[in-house]
Amino acid sequence: MAGPISARRHHEDEANVEAVPILEEFIGYNLKRAYMIVQADFRRALGDEGLAPRVFSALALVVQFPNITQSGLARLLGIERSGLVALVDELERRGFLKRTQVRGDRRVQALVATSAGEKALDETLAAVRAHETALLSGLSASEKEVLLTLLQKIRVMEAS
Template identity: 70%
Template sequence: MVAKQANSPARTDYAHDMSDLDDLIGYNLKRAYMVVQADFREALGQDGLSPRVFSALSLTIQMPNITQSSLARELGIERSGLVAIVDELESRQYLVRTAVPGDRRVQALVPTDAGRKAYADAVATVRAHETRLLSSLTRGERDSLLRMLQKIRRIEAE
């Protein structure tokens, strides 16, 4: 019987079949994120900021002089993973590392004027991308989705 199945033609018409995955929230969140991330990258262009770099810039704008350790914590990533992100922002001249008085081992991140300008442009583009991408949702649905996602994120802090 196994040999018979192996010789049968491959099936390609699965588009409308329900999968166990369709009922899993994690799977749907991941697939939705893939759609949002691809559109985000397209909206910001080939030389634009990646979602992680955009997030890091956003937080340094909102929290000037944040330390690299605090930024890593805020982003939910390892401090070692933050180094490449900060290096990219620094190479673009969007932020500078400064010494923290009293502790030469710690560096604070300070946005530059170029960083603030780049962020203002990027955040406007990202807002337009989200508005366009989520245009099939009502305002109430978008608000509910955002509240639910924030509620899930808060679980990590508990």
């Protein structure tokens, strides 16, 4: 098998043209491929002015859990505290939340959504739901439910 091969078959080895990649057996590989598709469609659907996925996630948690601290938010999102600073900066710059002092512990800055932030979340929630509905129209409601449950199970397992 040494030396140059024929151009006629340089794209794939003919014996394997129909083979299913071994990779397909791995959850990790399939998770990544699916994640890339969904997040790319999220960005496309929300546009250049829209919130990035992680900014949307942070805003949703701040609205739902008023006065959450940055450390608490980082824990909920599963990222480091340092990664939150730019994210909260962006939400504050957009006028969607405020850092507020906490009486009794001056280290802490509680995060509080503004009414503009709540409105932006409502609109973004609708856009994100529309994006997922359209993108995942090939999955039935019960398939989506099963998928959610299994993905959440991975997270719960890891936490224990």
